Amino acid sequence: MLHAENITHIYGNEEVLHNVSLSLKKSSLTAIIGESGSGKSTLLSILSTLLQPTSGVVSILETNIKNIQNIDTFRNNNIGFVFQFHYLINYLNVIDNITLAMNHKDNTYLKSLLIKLGIENIANKYPYEISGGQKQRVAIARALINKPKIIFADEPTGNLDSKNSKNVFDLFKNITQTEDVTVVVATHDLQNAQSANIIYEMNDGHISNYN
Amino acid sequence: MQISIIFKALRASKIKTALIYLSLSVTLGSIFLITSISQGIISMYSNMLQNDGDIIVTQAKISDTFFSNVNISLLQKIKKIDGVKNISALIVGAAPVNTLPIVAIYGVSHNLFQKYQLIWGRYPKKGEVIVGQSIANRLGNSKSLTISDSAFRVSGVFQSSIGFENGGIIMPLQSAQKIFHKSASLFLINSNLNKKNTTLIKKIQAVSSKIDVKSTQSFLKHYNQFNIIKKSSFAISFIAFLMGLIAIGSIMSITVIQRKDEFGIMKALGISSKKIVSFVILEGVIIGLAAFVTAYLFSNLILILIKHTDTLQGYVNGTIDFWLVLSLFFTTLAITILGSLLPAYQALKIDPATLIQRGN
Ligand SMILES: Nc1ncnc2c1ncn2[C@@H]1O[C@H](COP(=O)(O)OP(=O)(O)O)[C@@H](O)[C@H]1O
Ligand SMILES: [Mg+2]
Secondary structure, three states, X not given: OEEEEEEEEEEOOEEEEEEEXXXXXXXXXXXXXXOOOOOHHHHHHHHOOOOOOOEEEEEEOOEEHHHXXXXXXXXXXXXXXXXXXXXXXXXXOHHHHHOOOOOOOOHHHHHHHHHHOOOHHHOOOXXXXXXXXXXXXXXXXXXXXXXXXXXXXXXXXOOOOHHHHHHHHHHHHHHHHHOOOXXXXXXXXXXXXXXXXXXXEEEOOEEEEOO | OOHHHHHHHHHHOHHHHHHHHHHHHHHHHHHHXXXXXXXHHHHHHHHHXXXXXXXXXXXXXXXXXXXXXXXOOHHHHHHOXXXXXXXXXXXXXXXXXXXXXXXXXXXXXXXXXXXXXXXXXXXXXXXXXXXXXXXXXXXXXXXXXXXXXEEEEEEEEEEOOXXXXXXXXXXXXXXXXXXXXXXXXXXXXXXXXXXXXHHHHHHHHXXXXXXXXXXXXXXXXXXXXHHHHHHHHHHHHHHHHHHHHHHHHHHHHHHHHHOHHHHHHHHHOOOOHHXXXXXXXXXXXXXXXXXXXXXXXXXXXXXXXXXXXXXXXOOOOOOOOHHHHHHHHHHHHHHHHHHHHHHHHHHHHOOHHHHOOOOO
């Protein structure tokens, strides 16, 4: 459902990705591991349409992303994001944060998401009133609200303790089945990455299969 | 994304909201006040002259009622011209009265007296004056006045809706001639012809090359003093407009930079550029509309206070009419939309890829 071919990326005059190719299977959990500075985030930005690669082709849902007319709408409909720093908007409560970019009016789905993520009783709280683990679950709900085909998560557990980190990975694994969504996680949390269906390793801008 | 989110965003950054609100209130308030007061002065003076005649005769090349000097002997000649129904002579001046440093003084020919509505007394004879109601109060309703070193007796008090008259003193033309050393400032003529009086104007003009004859309407339209007032009021308003624009633009762009993550996440989530731009602009517009209402109420309050400030002698007067409200409403929209454009553009330019943590 996502194919990347010969992705090369240059920042200034530093080539940080070298001919990276990979494919993602529908409804799978893929982990991209690697040391800090190995190029995980750059790759994720490119795969998720946030960054144009210097060269190479990315196609999502059989469409070359260069040919997508309205990239905002495309992201809104098909792609969800989870970041290390959740980026919840502080002046909006949990519900408003989740529905910020909601493109449908299916409130039953919203409700089921809240319950599934165990955040239904903090729905009216503000980000500064909830814990780090809860914030990340709210961010995951926000990523899921438009029923995307694919979710990109960059170091989603970077700020969480081991218990909450495990919960997030369990949740990702779980939603690939229940929500029929493909999840890509960039992480240096090797232990939790083991729960992924496929693991890639980045090394100085080169990609390889792990194990 | 609903409109309620904009209100939440405004509430979240109270200081920004308050700063923009205050600066726009001051901007719009000053435009309201300067415009209504200058319009007030112009319309008071226009009404005063227009009520007395549809044709005005002033000294040639001196298009100012204060400095104009017209020879009174021309009055009899003009009076005989066919179509002239009524002609009166007027001296417009200002002089110290008792302890007041400056008061409007009108020397008028006798046929003009009846337009002043007496509250008590009778029209003035030689050595007498009638006094406008508001200035009478200021002068402690005294029965004798010293006007520019000459003593006068008050023969009555009159009332006028025009501030310059209600705050002025009327005397027979002959008395004013002595004080101001001229025989007349101007003549006001009522013609029989209601509309087109160009031929009559030409006939009167033919009487002397030392006078300028115009319809009162066109005289007022080109009256230099009014143009000065209009231009300076426009200049002040325009400066206020620019200050408001700069205030809203700079305060908002600072906060947009502070809210980088917020706009970044909106873009990452695929919220359209159109929505992000309208989000930023609407924040400005909403504050602007609140400031508009505040400025309107505040200016009205100031105008009421001005009206009741005795020291201004009723010369300063302004009302905010519908057209001023309407044009200020559009000015508000213009300031807020223009002022928010740059910040909105900055918000649009924020790269959502920066949300992804680099080097981790
Ligand atoms: N915006 C940028 N400009 C210049 N260099 C960058 C930028 N973002 C990342 N880099 C560099 O690219 C390399 C890969 O970084 P990144 O993709 O963040 O790796 P990772 O996420 O695996 O830590 C690093 O050397 C980093 O310094
Ligand atoms: Mg990274």
